[in-house]
């Protein structure tokens with residue numbers, strides 16, 4: 001396997017060591033899985049948790065056991081960080097607070113996590129001449145230009161007013177009191193810093209802007225493997241509602257639009273970036289699926305249908321319920337209206353295209369959710385409430 005692999009230009013791929021920060025999260029777990037099963041590369045996996053990669057770490061007889069090492073550490077305060085970056089050929093930084101429920105309620109933690117805590121990582125990579133793949137977000141685009149046009153303007157149908165391009169689109173956020181944008185703004189500034197390290201000090205970098213990657217192991221199910229009062233991202237919120245047989249909550253009518261990409265498609269793009277540095281360095285890449293656009297309401301309807309198919313349970317008569325954003329997220333919430341990634345740059349540089357339709361990715365993801373959580377949720381529901 002190892003010797004026959006070549007990059008996009010036909011050159012043999014040499015095994016490398018990757019320092020992956022945030023390896024225990026949703027994206028990290030899938031990336032580790034891919035690197036272990038399909039490549040000869042080694043991973044130093046850094047995170048405060050490892051539940052989502054336990055299956056890759058134990059038992060010690062796994063075929064890749066010698067190629068993955070978990071280091072439990074918090075990058076906020078751990079002197080081992082620089083040493084681990086120095087030992088590696090490439091650093092991938094995934095660590096972040098990235099659930100919207102936190103952006104307006106814990107803005108300080110959000111800004112520290114996405115900007116301040118990432119600073120030493122960039123600095124150590126730059127000082128030690130190590131390549132960096134930094135995970136940013138599609139939220140850096142904020143709102144579309146089209147959202148400021150009158151509701152009936154025909155220009156709203158013109159892609160020039162909504163398609164998001166890495167090298168052209170502006171970043172449009174709400175006012176400071178709309179603390180939703182604390183995350184996007186922190187991500188934007190760290191992108192600018194990484195870019196400036198490239199321009200002034202020659203840092204070899206790639207910036208990834210994920211557009212709603214979804215799939216198994218995303219976030220948590222409240223009260224099962226996460227806090228009962230916690231609010232994860234929409235896939236886990238809706239999965240939780242479906243597992244409990246309660247209506248899916250549509251924030252402000254579910255009119256916002258998103259494009260969803262299957263995590264396994266997106267991971268293919270990251271692997272291409274890892275193994276084709278000459279094509280990926282110095283670039284910012286949108287990674288999403290422009291063909292999978294829905295409103296949040298349509299997502300809820302599709303998830304209801306798919307869940308009924310995979311669970312064998314009939315959908316509720318009234319499967320959704322409207323809630324205001326103030327009620328659901330609290331003061332200071334705001335939203336991105338529409339997110340369609342332009343794919344020109346990633347297509348040109350890496351020849352990557354997403355493959356999986358929204359229906360198919362929901363079918364495999366909800367099959368996983370049902371198999372993993374249905375029993376546990378039933379038990380919790382059956383427990384008599386203490387009086």
Ligand SMILES: NC(=O)c1ccc[n+]([C@@H]2O[C@H](COP(=O)([O-])OP(=O)(O)OC[C@H]3O[C@@H](n4cnc5c(N)ncnc54)[C@H](O)[C@@H]3O)[C@@H](O)[C@H]2O)c1
Pocket residue numbers: 021022023024025026027028046047048049073074075076093094095096097098113117135136137138139209210211212213214219
């Ligand atoms: N999933 C998406 O669709 C999406 C979209 C846009 C951007 N992103 C970005 O991609 C990255 C990964 O996202 P994810 O969906 O896997 O999120 P995640 O929350 O599942 O993973 C982040 C991981 O980082 C770890 N972490 C956070 N702070 C840390 C610290 N101080 N020290 C050590 N570990 C720390 C967490 O424990 C967690 O395991 C984030 O930077 C996020 O902003 C993801």
Ligand SMILES: O=c1ccn([C@@H]2O[C@H](COP(=O)(O)OP(=O)(O)O[C@H]3OC[C@@H](O)[C@H](O)[C@H]3O)[C@@H](O)[C@H]2O)c(=O)[nH]1
Pocket residue numbers: 098099100136137138139210211212232233234235237238249250251252254256258296335336
């Ligand atoms: O139960 C819910 C949860 C969410 N929603 C809505 O569903 C939409 C998507 O919500 P998500 O929680 O997935 O988060 P968003 O797409 O807004 O942001 C995400 O985008 C990219 C990343 O940077 C982050 O992972 C996150 O900020 C929003 O319009 C939200 O208001 C509901 O209507 N009901």
